[in-house]
């Protein structure tokens with residue numbers, strides 16, 4: 045059995061996925077990227093290997109992706125996160141049908157990727173200039189509301205009243221807007237729901253730039269937020285495919301690309317060197333010809349002369 049690893053080094057989190065020959069994920073891990081990007085990615089990778097009972101030498105091919113991908117020195121290959129995300133979504137989305145649009149919200153950017161019928165990237169749009177509409181914005185809002193990012197979904201569903209209007213298009217202004225809403229007595233639940241609708245509207249504008257084609261697939265860490273998922277589905281008027289581990293799709297895609305590169309390299313090697321079985325057959329023939337008495341008899345004393353048919 046051979047194993048392949050993909051490491052997605054994002055702005056906020058490092059995601060590691062290890063899969064086997066059959067593309068079954070046998071382990072995954074999410075850790076903070078932090079300031080010591082390479083060290084934290086390496087620690088996450090090695091600790092996942094320990095957890096699943098593997099060693100570094102068991103990984104036939106390691107592929108990195110994400111904004112910090114080039115910092116990981118011992119990778120066999122680095123790949124863009126758009127390609128890795130597309131390949132991962134195609135594989136994970138298979139049980140649902142053909143994925144045609146990926147919505148990815150990460151820690152500091154958001155993307156919309158359009159795929160053709162074969163799962164190849166045909167277009168993409170990206171917002172990496174403004175924190176509004178990204179995971180960082182949600183983390184900031186949660187901090188201001190004194191709740192955990194992981195509880196945003198629950199707060200959304202507990203909202204009884206009308207969602208608060210959060211209009212600011214910039215994360216900095218949105219922060220003061222949230223503080224202002226709290227000061228006016230709005231409930232945290234209604235503010236959270238308002239924030240989710242505001243992010244959903246921004247995200248859909250991005251998706252419309254590449255075209256809204258079904259099936260739509262939503263991934264990245266914020267896809268774990270059920271309130272945000274509901275807001276996007278409401279605003280789109282369409283259902284989204286949400287994978288079981290939405291944060292790990294891109295790392296998984298990188299591992300798949302790595303497997304393909306590895307298989308290609310193996311095939312190249314095989315073509316360059318003769319097959320061992322063929323070599324042994326040729327050697328055996330050679331020894332047989334020199335040792336076989338009947339062969340010597342045939343060659344006989346005429347060997348080397350024009351009457352020898354074997355020369």
Ligand code: ADP
Nearest residue numbers: 054055056057150151179194264265266268269
């Ligand atoms: P990147 O690849 O840019 O580092 P990720 O796709 O890893 O980004 O997403 C990171 C973001 O995901 C965090 O900023 C956070 O807002 C969000 N997130 C992570 N885990 C959860 C969770 N359990 N519930 C809700 N949001 C989450």
